[in-house]
Amino acid sequence: MISLPAELRHALDTMMSGHREQDLVRSTGELTARYRRPATEPALRSTTDVAAYAATRMPATYAAVTAALTQAAASMPDYQPTTQLDVGGGTGAAIWAATTLWPGLRQVTVVERDPAVIAFGRGLAAAAHHAAVRHAT
Template sequence: MDERELARATEALVSRYRSVAPATAPILASRVHVAAYAAYRMPATHAALAKALGAVADRGLAPRSLLDLGGGTGAAAWAAAGVFESLEAVTVLDQVEDALALGRDLVADATSPALSGATFRQARAGAWPDLEADLVTVSYVLSELDPQQQDALVADAMRRGGAVAVVEPGTPDGYARVLRVRTRLIDAGWTLLGPCPHAAECPLAQGDWCHFAARVNRSAEHRRLKGAELSYEDEKFSWVAAAAPGVAEPLVAEALPGRILRHPLKRKGFVEFQVCRPDGTAGREVISRKAGERYRNARDAEWGDVLP
């Protein structure tokens, strides 16, 4: 495949993911766009999902089955297989057959039985097959839809899953979409698994946005396609996950002490955090050397982690 075509397709993908308007056509509109996505966007999507699903696993969720709505080449499937040892079955649904075909090729030699036996099936939003799974993922899909379609997709995910995880770009508009999903989940009686340590109104809803970062190592091809020099990039993302009534109870016996919202400031003798607290507020927390083991844990804590 011509590298200039890949570079142009990558540039188009970058522009699309930065856009705030719903897509008027499928993002993966051709084989070239699918190849560009696999080289450029799939590693970033995988990194974001691995971090979000890792936080969900820390709450105790151990799904045996995964259903990924709009999953393309299978980034969520790879992330889930790397996080959940319990995973046995994976189904990826998407409207673009070229993306699904590449996804099948990518898992053909996977060492995970859940991945190597994964089903990649063509389907459109609003006409998903009648399937169910322990965990349903919806990642980087809502930006392609208008608000009514977004609500319908989230409802579809909730009908099909015992738990739902939604990941969007870590931009103000991506966060706004995640916040809308969060409200739907809470209103339906679902229990948040993350990142929020509470179900109150988001304290960042005015003038700020909740987002996190995942480090992505760039391959040589990745750097060429993007015209980049650094060997890595940080994928910014926003996310929310929740469990249905009956599923949530065993997972949330212990409340989260808080979620770290920014890079910690590590000084001599103390660590300063910006955190979201269980009481629904956000602000500054300082852990000093006097806290002993908690201070030692704080020295290792990073943006997006649970507060020690």
């Protein structure tokens, strides 16, 4: 099983501490219901939604991206990227995964449209040991 890096887990736990557990549980259920319907409006409607999304979806996204990038790295052992672009990057799971596999990444860019998601991702990134994550644009 692929787990979040300790620094990301700690940052996520810290950022979750500002939200009541019952609000996160309710928001998680509402998000699940919204994802099952055709998208007519944004799924994330509040900062609690963003926190619930990060707590429930980010670990799975990180694990999936890590598994995919691990396969890519195995098939191209000489490939050592120095930049990364993540379009629709959400709270940044893919940049955390990529810098874990390729510590030589120097610059990462995350494209995300939701200001609350960007703010949450930046809060998580501030705790990163890897400079490319901390200074992601």
